[in-house]
Amino acid sequence: MTKSPATSATSKNPDWWRGAVIYQVYPRSFQDTSGDGIGDIKGIIERLPYIASLGVDAIWLSPFFTSPQADMGYDVSDYCDVDPMFGTLADFDVMMERAHALGLKVIIDQVISHTSDQHPWFKESRTSRDNPKADWFVWAAAKPDGTAPNNWLSVFGGPAWEWDGVRKQYYMHNFLTSQPDLNFHNRDVQDAVLDSVRFWLDRGVDGFRLDTVNYYFHDEELRDNPPHVPDSEDAGLDAPDVNPYGMQSHLYDKTQPENVEFLKRFRALMDEYPDRTTVGEVGDGARSLKTVASYTSGGDKLHMCYTFDLLGPDFTPNHIRHCVQSFHRHVADGWVCWAFSNHDVHRHVSRFAHNAAEQAAVAKIAISVLASLRGSICLYQGEELGLPEADLAFEDLRDPYGIRFWPAFKGRDGCRTPMVWEADAPQAGFSTAKPWLPVPGEHVPLSVDVQEADPQSVLAHYRAVLAFRKAYPALLSGDMDFLETNEDVLAFTRTLGEERFLFVFNLRRGPQEIRLPQKLAIRDTVPMPGLEGRLVDGEIHIGPLNGFCARF
Known part of the structure; x- marks a missing residue:
């Protein structure tokens, strides 16, 4: 049995997000109740008591919006609805009610730098050069020789431009070709995006995790990026060396100064609703902390940001000290959210442990360190069980990034495999059907029911450490x-x-x-x-x- 949920110490505090512990749920892999092998919102509802029993303050839901799922939901075709594979808006409303009753805040992903190419906005935009949404995406003419407008590269490999035969122009995509970038220089685009944000605020959502928050604007002159300066750029994934994206210094395709003014508009909307928060994902290489400083300072933009600083292989005192001190040196009045794992990087137990025998000890000391840092913290589902990275066969991969760069990089599916709930149940209690990704055999002995019976387990340690953190205001702020x-x-x-x-x-x-x-x-x-x-x-x-x- 799961333990009774602790009362959230932040539930009546407008600054509840300062020092909060946020638990990331990857809906596809959390709990399937429909029997199709894919997690759903009803599954999240079923497991909310477990999440609350950890002693966390909020959950962050990775995308559940209507989507063709080319990038596992980070390609949105309707910002204001739930994809049928996950359930309905009614299910979402029930989840909100149950979460709040358990003292849990709910943060949802907002993927607004780009849409799916199946979004009605893009379908209209590509029909002609003079339709009402013609300028809602980043379109540009080919060079005289037919090549792309400039040298910008996609994070997912290849040029950041795709030719469209209808408009006879290129459109920009920082990620997959099926993820065209919105043109935030167009005020109508900003208004439409903010309307979708208001939709979820009106449904009671407590905050937003803003995906690729520094990618909203591009250089209007479309200037070429210069070659990269050593150690200055990072693709935002934990294998930048396999991708030529890291060979450029990304001065013009992201992190433009206009972004700051849009974030002020976003914050003004948030401030109309009490007790809400934002956390931005900043992937900007060596410039990340300066970007975080400009995005979180002054109390009129984002509430907090996280970077990829602690999401690499380095688990040393020097590295942790450098990251934390650098943040506080660059970001005088902003706030940071620290994490060792998420849905985009190899699980930290595998990154930090020297061998399988020490993985439990590494999991325990890692959460002890994380819970002691100044800032808010994010936990990724399954890390409280000490789950290692799964080693999947090529034929099991679903991640387009991993498929593109195999075998040099196996992608992100290894951290996205299903949660393991019951060791003796089919698919470890995740589903009654074959899951969308396999349940790793090495994860089954680490399932929730096994660890709840062991007072020395990683799970028991997580609960105890998070309770310790919450008991002392000095650790929160x-x-x-x-x-x-x-x-x-x-x-x-x-x-x-x-x-x-x-x-x-x-x-x-x-x-x-x-x-x-x-x-x-x-x-x-x-x-x-x-x-x-x-x-x-x-x-x-x-x-x-x-x-x-x-x-x-």
Whole structure:
């Protein structure tokens, strides 16, 4: 049985999103109730008590809108309806009601940089050069030799331009050719997009995760991108080296200055509704933190953003310290949302663990670190079970990115496989039919019912750590300062008023003894769940992949 849900500490706070824990649900893979092998909204409703039992504050739903599913729903053909494979608007309304009754906020994806080529807007736009929506997408003439208007590349490989034989022009697509980019320089496009946002606000949605938020505007002069500067660009996926996209410095196809003014319009709409929030996805290479600063400063744009900084293979104190300090150096009054995993990257247990035997320990120390950072945090479904990345055969892939770049990169399907609920049930309790992606055999022993019977499980650890985080305001909104240590130790303080905590994490695979600065006097050890470090004669003794918490 799942435990009773904890009351959300943020439920009556207009700034509930500051320090909130957000649980990402990938609807296709969460719970199938219709028997078609694809998760649905009724399945989410069924599992809401489980989500609440984790102690999270909100859920973030990946796209469930009407879509041809060329990019698993990130190609939207109707912004104001539910795709029949997931259910109905009535199902969505029931889900909202049940979630709120459990103290859970609901955040939904908004994929507005582009649509599906099956969206009525694009179908009309491509019919002629003078129809009412002719300028709603990014159209451009060919060069005299018939080639594309410039050298811009698609994140999914190849040119960012596709020829349309009806209009006899190219249209821009930052992603798949079936995902044409909207022209945000057109005010009518902005108005239509904001109308769709209002539709969901009126249904009670608590916030939006804005997909590719820095891709809305393009350079109107269509200037060529220059070659990339080493380490300055990233494709936003965890395999940039397999894709020539990373060979350009993306100065003109995204992150344009006009975006800031649109985000102000977006925030003005949000401010008409109390207690709502926005979190933007920023994939901008070395410029990401500067972009986050411009998008979250001043209280009149986005509430918070996340970057890909912690979504790579590096799980070292130096890297984590650098990411956090860089954020606070660049973003004076903005807010960040940290995550180690999501639907676009390999699961962090597989990225961080050196072998299968240490995956549970890595899962536990990773959430302990994440829950101690200043900022909000996102958890991706299944990480609370310590699920590793699934290794799928080519014939099982559904991700267009993985299919395009196989075998150099196997894509994103390995982190999108179905949730495992019951070890002895067909398809581990996800569905009664063959799922859209296979249930990995190595995931079944890690299912929810198995872990709920084990007080030492990764799942039990997640619940305990999230309860610990929620119990102390200093962890939700307190200041954060790092201490100088050796390269295998991450040490910092979190302070708010009289609450003054010290955290020390040993990310090495061997024990360590750490001498604290003389100016820092420990008052008492704090039993943070799972941390077994001890204070011995003024030194902190910590075992491998473990930590220490104290008041000072």
